[in-house]
Amino acid sequence: MSPLDPRPADQCRYDLVSLGEIMLRLDPGEGRVRTARNFRVWEGGGEYNVARGLRRCFGLRTAVVTAFADNEVGRLLEDLVLQGGVDTSLVRWTPYDGIGRAVRNGLNFTERGFGLRGAVGTSDRGHTAAGQLRPDDVDWDHLFGELGVRWLHTGGIYAALSETTPDTIEAAMVAARRHGTLVSYDLNYRPSLWKAIGGQTRAQEVNRRLARYVDVMIGNEEDFTASLGFPVPDTDESLTELEAANFQRMIQSVVQEYDNFRVVATTLRTVRTATVNDWGAIAWSAGSGFVQATHRPGLEILDRVGGGDSFASGLIFGLLEFGDLATAVEYGAAHGALAMTTPGDTSMASRKEVDALVRGASARVQR
Numbered sequence: 001m002s003p004l005d006p007r008p009a010d011q012c013r014y015d016l017v018s019l020g021e022i023m024l025r026l027d028p029g030e031g032r033v034r035t036a037r038n039f040r041v042w043e044g045g046g047e048y049n050v051a052r053g054l055r056r057c058f059g060l061r062t063a064v065v066t067a068f069a070d071n072e073v074g075r076l077l078e079d080l081v082l083q084g085g086v087d088t089s090l091v092r093w094t095p096y097d098g099i100g101r102a103v104r105n106g107l108n109f110t111e112r113g114f115g116l117r118g119a120v121g122t123s124d125r126g127h128t129a130a131g132q133l134r135p136d137d138v139d140w141d142h143l144f145g146e147l148g149v150r151w152l153h154t155g156g157i158y159a160a161l162s163e164t165t166p167d168t169i170e171a172a173m174v175a176a177r178r179h180g181t182l183v184s185y186d187l188n189y190r191p192s193l194w195k196a197i198g199g200q201t202r203a204q205e206v207n208r209r210l211a212r213y214v215d216v217m218i219g220n221e222e223d224f225t226a227s228l229g230f231p232v233p234d235t236d237e238s239l240t241e242l243e244a245a246n247f248q249r250m251i252q253s254v255v256q257e258y259d260n261f262r263v264v265a266t267t268l269r270t271v272r273t274a275t276v277n278d279w280g281a282i283a284w285s286a287g288s289g290f291v292q293a294t295h296r297p298g299l300e301i302l303d304r305v306g307g308g309d310s311f312a313s314g315l316i317f318g319l320l321e322f323g324d325l326a327t328a329v330e331y332g333a334a335h336g337a338l339a340m341t342t343p344g345d346t347s348m349a350s351r352k353e354v355d356a357l358v359r360g361a362s363a364r365v366q367r
Contacts, residue, residue: 002323012148020047044345053313
């Protein structure tokens with residue numbers, strides 16, 4: 001039994017629209033930001049990565065609601081988004097003053113990490129165009145009503161960027177629900193984004209308010225604690241069993257308070273080193289109960305950034321395509337695992353590769 005009832009695809013222009021900021025990621029490769037002389041550039045952003053994964057890997061029709069400062073960096077970001085196949089017609093362009101006094105584009109310097117040296121991210125995203133989007137900057141009823149959208153995705157990273165972004169998210173969610181569009185939200189708690197504006201107290205205030213509009217809630221145990229205030233229970237099981245058991249206990253409390261949640265899902269990650277993680281996922285719906293994806297201990301990782309976003313896009317694809325939660329969580333876990341084998345925030349996996357991994361394929365050479 002499907003936990004969701006998405007709008008028919010033939011009545012909507014878009015399968016999914018994401019709301020969030022897209023940054024320019026500057027990647028020093030195997031080196032360090034502090035000693036780099038060359039950077040490779042990618043585009044990335046928690047909410048956008050989901051739309052891109054659904055478009056490039058799974059072939060769905062996606063768009064992003066965001067804003068760029070109209071300068072050469074903004075146009076570079078646009079070009080990267082276009083290469084990813086995501087519709088840019090909903091992007092708002094903000095005039096640039098020549099120096100960035102009033103508005104700018106966000107930057108993210110990210111090291112991949114290796115072995116005992118963990119990944120490190122340094123954001124430079126104050127006063128960005130996307131962070132200044134206001135609720136009335138977008139005609140939400142035109143987007144969700146006249147154009148038609150099956151699914152809206154946004155999250156806690158965008159909610160933390162400014163005083164106005166929670167209001168913008170809320171306006172989008174209210175309009176989406178009014179027109180029958182499903183809403184997913186990735187809690188994605190980042191202490192660095194919240195520490196100057198009230199820390200966990202402010203994060204919980206914002207996220208608990210927005211959670212009332214969500215159909216599919218995504219987040220790990222730390223996210224649910226930091227963003228929604230649900231404590232992690234203690235158990236005596238082994239680490240993997242502990243994560244699954246804690247998640248189940250927590251979700252039983254979460255869905256009692258938020259009876260609007262129709263699906264709750266998370267990745268299960270145990271970090272052995274920066275380049276070796278145990279990787280899995282678990283999800284819940286009222287009809288299916290708890291379902292768990294194939295566990296992949298000792299997963300080798302090239303670049304972990306965006307793994308959770310690729311999990312989210314695989315999960316959403318599975319729910320839209322198959323309507324079965326157990327299948328959807330397998331697609332999410334497989335897509336997330338593959339995404340972390342390549343550099344950059346966004347997935348380079350193909351639908352064929354994800355299908356094969358879901359069926360249990362190995363890493364044997366393909367000829």
